[in-house]
Amino acid sequence: MLAGKRILLIIGGGIAAFKSLDLIRRLRERGATVTPVLTKAAEEFVTPLSASALSAQKVYRDLFDLTDEAEMGHIELSRAADLVVVAPATADLMGKMAGGLANDLASTLLMATDKRVLLAPAMNVRMWEHPATQRNLETLKGDGILFVGPTEGDMACGEFGPGRMSEVPDIVAAVEAALMDGPLKGKHIVVTSGPTHEPIDPVRYIANRSSGAQGTAIARALAALGAQVTFVTGPASVAPPEGVKVVKVETAQQMLQAVQRGLPADAAIFAAAVADWRVENASDSKMKKTKGGTPDLSFAENPDILATVSGMTKGRPSLVVGFAAETDDVIAHATAKRQRKGCDWIVANDVSPETGIMGGAENSVTVIRTDGTEEWPRMSKDQVAARLANAIAEALA
Structure with a gap:
């Protein structure tokens, strides 16, 4: 998807620099040419040799390399690329950019480039939250600099919070979105993802084992092809993708409302594992164990989001795709579900415990359409998402 694209990758100094090596590999897998630039601090974490071996390109390190500067190398480097990516973007690099400093090769390239620049920040949580960093962030955004992340999580320093560099697939998706006028x-x-949580009382709820990984991957893949994505997610265990509009919900009723607010849309992909029932008599306070035994819970059926959108007479998306997570007679149940719900496609998968699919990294799906059934081999959820996104692009063309 990045065939022929040229990326100048500036690697800043920080423990997250190790991810830059995988980023090089992933970008090259998609057809991009990657030219690495290492700061002095970056060389403390990754070696020029490893970056050169993975990129199959010369690694640039020094502003005063006479061979390169004889031909104004830093100017050529900064303008020959289609996109400049800084990963990790340290607090120091962000400060230099915001202040217009150019005292080394990386900062000089960033000042000299006439191409778009994408930053993937990575730093300690206190550094990220510092007023100076936040001022620099706003300045750079005002200058048109693109950002992916940072995310929130555990850090090498032992602290937890925002400042963690985005994962490589999210950076790749942001690169694709910045570069491609996709199909x-x-x-x-609109994409739904994750489980829903139906409260029993303020501390207990009914849920399922969905991680939200497949829906997240689909949203990321669609955005990489140029789509504007509204991502409606339940309480998933994976972080939402970058570059999409994220709407967080808890319950099935909230998810339906968010989907309806997200319409009109050209397509709607319902990958969420929505609870079929909710507790009608949920308590406003924590239920206590009593000698009387188990509580008397009354259940009510949740709204059917897929059927509701599929059955719209006005403003229905031209393509509605549902998911069928089954444990037995997968194709038969999924085929019946497509007919019953009225959607255009059903993506069926076997989520029996022995498959490891629900909550796992891989998926094995069968796509059921009006014109036939197509079984896909087991592959990563990212690969399933990319293949589905391409099929959706063909259908909407």
């Missing part, structure tokens, strides 16, 4: 440009797609 889904101008299309708006």
